[in-house]
Each structure stands twice: as structure tokens, then as C-alpha cells.
Amino acid sequence: MSDVxxxxxxxxxxxxxxxxxxxxxGLLDLRCHVIDILDRPGGQxxxxxPEKPIYDIPALPLVTGxxxxxxxxxxxAPFKPQFHFNQMVTTLEKRGDSDFVLTTDGELTFHCxxxxxxxxxxxxxxxxPPIPGIDAYEGKSVFYSVKKMEAFRGKDVxxxxxxxxxxxxxxxxxxxxxxxxxxxxxxxxxxAPDSVNKMRELVxxxxxxxxxxxxxxxxxxxxxxxxxxxxxxxxxxxxxxxxAMLPFFGLTMKLGPVSDWGLNLTENLIAVDTEKxxxxxxxxxxxxxxxxxxxxxxxxxxxxxxxALMAQQAFRYINPGERLxxxxxxxxxxxxxKLGVV
Amino acid sequence: xxxxxxxxxxxxxxxxxxxxxxxxxxxxxxxQVPGIDADCGGACACATCHVYVExxxxxxxxxRNPMEEDMLDFAFDVRDNSRLSxxxxxxxxxxxxxxxxxxxxx
Numbered sequence: 001m002s003d004v005x006x007x008x009x010x011x012x013x014x015x016x017x018x019x020x021x022x023x024x025x026g027l028l029d030l031r032c033h034v035i036d037i038l039d040r041p042g043g044q045x046x047x048x049x050p051e052k053p054i055y056d057i058p059a060l061p062l063v064t065g066x067x068x069x070x071x072x073x074x075x076x077a078p079f080k081p082q083f084h085f086n087q088m089v090t091t092l093e094k095r096g097d098s099d100f101v102l103t104t105d106g107e108l109t110f111h112c113x114x115x116x117x118x119x120x121x122x123x124x125x126x127x128x129p130p131i132p133g134i135d136a137y138e139g140k141s142v143f144y145s146v147k148k149m150e151a152f153r154g155k156d157v158x159x160x161x162x163x164x165x166x167x168x169x170x171x172x173x174x175x176x177x178x179x180x181x182x183x184x185x186x187x188x189x190x191x192a193p194d195s196v197n198k199m200r201e202l203v204x205x206x207x208x209x210x211x212x213x214x215x216x217x218x219x220x221x222x223x224x225x226x227x228x229x230x231x232x233x234x235x236x237x238x239x240x241x242x243x244a245m246l247p248f249f250g251l252t253m254k255l256g257p258v259s260d261w262g263l264n265l266t267e268n269l270i271a272v273d274t275e276k277x278x279x280x281x282x283x284x285x286x287x288x289x290x291x292x293x294x295x296x297x298x299x300x301x302x303x304x305x306x307x308a309l310m311a312q313q314a315f316r317y318i319n320p321g322e323r324l325x326x327x328x329x330x331x332x333x334x335x336x337x338k339l340g341v342v
Numbered sequence: 343x344x345x346x347x348x349x350x351x352x353x354x355x356x357x358x359x360x361x362x363x364x365x366x367x368x369x370x371x372x373x374q375v376p377g378i379d380a381d382c383g384g385a386c387a388c389a390t391c392h393v394y395v396e397x398x399x400x401x402x403x404x405x406r407n408p409m410e411e412d413m414l415d416f417a418f419d420v421r422d423n424s425r426l427s428x429x430x431x432x433x434x435x436x437x438x439x440x441x442x443x444x445x446x447x448x
Binding site: 044121129130161162184249253 | 383388390414415416417420445446447
């Protein structure tokens, strides 16, 4: 177990609302650690639609998910947020009167005074294709990510999918595996053209196989795969020998451990008030897509508003009795100093 | 208004009133039809609102758009009649539409 990290606020989720929360809390001198299950900031904007234009961010007539993320990171930077990526918060408990303890699946422990849940649609998890019996092979022969390339050395590998993950791992693992087969439902790929060309060159050189079709069944024993049944576009089936399979069907969002934290939920969303965006547990707030209240709109701009109001109450919670002066960034030297612009 | 019937994997049918201009996905979510996850909320960015359009309705519903075709790579057991329900707009012409919901959007 590593050392305990102590901070004012832990923000769960580094999507747009989590990132803007850093800014709003920073203006009130509250320091944040931010935890996210993805390997980079941006949440859905980074994972689901980095290249898609967003048209409804005030004052930005058009911005992509990736650009919005980098601008929010720039805006939050003066407040020196500490990010912890590839981590899922597994437990959240109240300790004593004023402290929360959080632990992650990466064995980090946080102590903080306020928790902000900005977890959007929940935790991103790899999509698991509902092939009958696949559970028995997971972790032994079926993997949803590559943690160590060496684990695939000398294997007969079947990669399923047509995006960047599928193509990158096909190309990267091909030199060390015994045999490589890429399976995709059509002969068109969304992955970067360079990776697709490289894969096609490997196929042309006889170094790997490309099959068009979908997996319908798996065979093996004791969690070890021996072959996959593949149905081709023409309806015919064939068995492909493999002892490792990597399905890359993207990520989906699951609420995950949030439901175990004693928070009032309404249809899998966290119920909050509309003054402070606080949950039923004082000191735990929820902003953005994960919260609900009468009239809630799941828009990024709603999350920004929620973050600003929530920050006020977070300040009062952490500094009871202290007067909070409302200030504008345009005129307050104090705020401008915090932003590092004067 | 158009009646839309969602046929669950186990055969149960749920018929909901679709409002012209809304999508079939929104109609499902509004009426709490199980099996339509719609993670991304209708941005054609997640493929968790996958449905199979009953063959007799395929012509009226029309073909997939190119973005949807790409997104279907993230769906499982894609068939000729696979569509993402966020890309099907409800109209009077679709009154009586029947779609099957896959076992899992996974």
C-alpha cells in the first residue's frame, strides 16, 4: 500500500465538467486531485468523440472534443491539479466528522475534505462481446487490452475489430506471435490509414491473415482457447485456431462502484439539489452528466454552471464561518494573481 | 405520432408512442425500454442503441449513413438489418415500426 495522499478536494472524473471544477475550486484556493479511469483527460470528449465538432459551448461556435479538453486543461493549469489516470475509485467512505477516504484499484489512498463526482456516464470499461462462454476464457486467453506484449509471444493470436486499437496491436504484436489473424466485420477500417496500409502489406507478404466476418463461438478447455468459430459475410462458418483473442469493440460506460457509496440514486444518476449540487451526503457533490435534478439537461454547459455553484458550498464546507467574497476575474487582482496573470 | 414496437430478446414486446422528429432511440429511452443503453446520448458515437429493423420495415426506414456504418464496428452481431436507433428519425410513415433489441448492447 502506497502513502496516503491528502488534499482539499478529490474530483472523480477528468471530463469537461471535472476539469472546469478544478478551475472554479482553484479560484477559491481549494486544491484538487483528479482521478480518471482513462489514460488521459477529456472523458467522453476524448474517448467517444475527440474529432466530432461540438456546437453548443458558449462562445465557441465550433470546437472538437479534443480541443475543448486541451483548452480546459490550459484553464485549470494555474491551479496545479494532480492527475491520477488509469485508476478507478473503488471505495469512498466518510472518516470522522470531516474527512473522506477514497481508494482506487491502483492501490492509491486519498484523504480529503470534499469529494466531487464528475463521472459522466460512469466508468469506461471495454465492451465484452456477448459470445457464449466467453467469460470462462477472460484473463487466460481472452484479453480486452494489452498490458505486456511479451504475454503474446509465440501465441496464435486472433484480434477482432477495425479501429485503431485493433490495427495498432495487430501490427505491433505480429512480429512476436506465432500466427496473427485480424477479423473484422467488413473490409473497411476506421483506423489510421497508415496502420491499415501496414496491415495490408503484412497480409500481402503472407505474414498474417485478414478475415471478414464475426465471431459466433469459442472452443477450448479450462479457460484456454483452442479455436474461434467465425461466420463470414457469405454466411459460411469456419474455425480459426487461436490460443489468445483480443476483442477491440471500444468502451462502454458502467456506473460501477458509485452505486455502493450510500448516495441517493434516481435511475442510476446521483440525486442533487440545485443550489449546491450536493448529494445526500454532506461534502459529496455531483456535477455533470452523472447528476440529476428536476429539469436537468445533460449538456456540458450545465455541468460548468453546476461546478461554479458547487464550489461555493465546497468552500463553506471546508472553511466554516469564513466569509466568501464574490469576485470577478475581470476586476479582482486577487483572482488574477491566482491565475498568474498579474 | 407513430407507434413503435421494441421486441426484446426474450420475445416481450413494448410499444411506445414516438413523436415525429424524435429518434427511435429517444423514444426507447423516454419509455424505459430495456436494452437501449445509448451511452453517448445520441451523438452516433457509441453503438449502444443497436437494433434490428424487422425486414418488412427495412425499405421505409432506409439505409445506414456512413458515420453509422463506422460506428456499427463497435456493435456485436451486426446483420443486414442492423441500425443504430439514434439515427432513425420517427415520422408518421414509420407508424407501426417493429425493431428487435439485441440481447446485450455490451
